[in-house]
Amino acid sequence: MFGFGQPKLSSEEKIAAVENEIKVMTEMQTRMAKICSQKCIDSTYREGELSKGEASCLDRCSAKFFEAHTTISDQLQKEQAAKGGMMGR
Amino acid sequence: MDSLTNSEQQILADRIQKRQMKQFMGIFGNLVDSCFTSCVDDFQSKALSGRETGCLTRCVQKWMTTNERMGERFAELNAAEMERQQRAAGR
Numbered sequence: 001m002f003g004f005g006q007p008k009l010s011s012e013e014k015i016a017a018v019e020n021e022i023k024v025m026t027e028m029q030t031r032m033a034k035i036c037s038q039k040c041i042d043s044t045y046r047e048g049e050l051s052k053g054e055a056s057c058l059d060r061c062s063a064k065f066f067e068a069h070t071t072i073s074d075q076l077q078k079e080q081a082a083k084g085g086m087m088g089r
Numbered sequence: 090m091d092s093l094t095n096s097e098q099q100i101l102a103d104r105i106q107k108r109q110m111k112q113f114m115g116i117f118g119n120l121v122d123s124c125f126t127s128c129v130d131d132f133q134s135k136a137l138s139g140r141e142t143g144c145l146t147r148c149v150q151k152w153m154t155t156n157e158r159m160g161e162r163f164a165e166l167n168a169a170e171m172e173r174q175q176r177a178a179g180r
Contacts, residue, residue, distance in 0.1 A: 045127060045128060
C-alpha cells in the first residue's frame, strides 16, 4: 500500500492507517445496512423476526451494493482519466 | 502493509473501542428516530398505545437482526472483493 521506496512508517502512522481503514469500512457497512433496510424491511413492523423474503432481499441488496460500489468506482476513474485525471493516474 | 506488533494491536483495539463508545449515542439516536417515525402516528393521547409499544419492540428486534446479518454479509463480500483485487493486481 505504501511502496515506492518511501521510508518505513512509524508505529503511529501504521496504527492510524489501519484505524482509518476500519473507519472507512464501518461507514460503508452502516450505509449499506441503512439503505438495504429501507429497501427490504416492512416498516409496519407487524413481526419482530425477519421474514425469509426480507432476509433474501437483504442478502441480495448487500451483494448488489458492493457491485455498484465497484462499478461506480471504476466508472469514476475512467471519466477522470479521460478528462486528464484528477488523480493523475 | 506491515503487520502490527502486539502492543500496536492493543493500542488499535483501545482506539476502536473508544470510537465505538462515542458512536453508540449516535446510533441509538438514529434507531429511536427511525422506529418512532415508523410506529407512532396517533397524537390523540400523550401515552404510547399498546400497539405502538409493540411496534417499537419489534422494530428494535428487527434492527438488531438486520444489523447482525448485514455485518455477516459485509464481511463475506469484503473478503471476496479483497481477493478479487489481489488477483487482479497479481496479473
